[in-house]
Amino acid sequence: MMVLLLALALGMTLGLLTNLSVPVALLTYLGVAVLAALDSCLGGVRASLERSFDDRAFVTGFLTNTLMAALIVFIGERIGVRELYLAAVVAFGVRMFDNLGAVRRLILERLGWE
């Protein structure tokens, strides 16, 4: 767990150091993509706690989720339904809370708090 938090901190410091800022046009895309990636990571943590983590499934899921999220935003913009990205946001948001709940329960089990 600590290693994961460290990795997160490392990524953030890298982001802070490189000082890149996203062009306004791509903000929505990256936002939804980040959400998808975050959800994937939570899913990965949950799976590893359940001892059912499979790295191939994780990596492919991570990439396809992220790209699909961006694609949904793109399609929405193209067909004039700007709010289509909300679908992705809601879906990933719900899943994130699911995963978060599962992770919480698993950690409690680990601590012998059944």
Added chain:
Amino acid sequence: MGVVGALDGGPRRTFTVLRDESIRRVIATEKAVESQFHEARLFLTLAMAVGLVGFLLVAQWRGNASYARSLEAQSSADLASIIQQIAAENDAMREEALQLELRLMQAEAGGKGRSELLNAAARELKDLRLVAGLEAAVGPGIVVTLSDPESVLLPVDLLAFVNELKSSGAEAVAVDGRRMGALSGFSGDAGSVTLDGQALEPPYLVQAIGKPEALSQAVSMPGGVAAAFATYPGVQVSVSESDDVAVPAAPDGRFVVGEPIKEK
């Protein structure tokens, strides 16, 4: 293979049991190491993904912050207030600039003696006399030769030509060596054009002081005077730029102030 006691079987049996045991142990350690490796790999994958997410999060955070600061994200009311503020700042700065200019003028007026003011006035007078044609002048400009073998150029053509030069910045113009002053005018007829009562002889030589490029461009501009003259029979316009065109002063005009006749 079951539990081993020291009592059952001989040394051979004990040996096989021990061997089995050791083999099992080796396999178990191998498995453990392998699973640890596997575990580490999975963990590394997850950690990398999490790191990437952190990176993206920060990038997005930044972008969003800058977007929120940008004008596009402001409501129209905010924009209006921003515009008002900027306009107010502008006004204040203009005011300040005016005040400073005023102070500068005052300082100049205070700092300069009468001689300086007189000099400035004299310079201005000289400039005005130059424009009015009361002073001889030398400077860069152009020299134009209008050949008119068939005597078709009218006074009005020459007037148009000179006006063209004046409007493109000629400061002093002379035709056939006669300076055009404030009261000059062409008259007469084709072939016997006069300038201020003095007959001119074709080919007409026009000298003009001003920016040479601007003047020659004005003459040879498409649809300009030269193009118009080219449609006249025999008329040819040749322009040459020169660094020192010299024009004489115009004869002093006599200025008369008119007064209305008083009715008795």
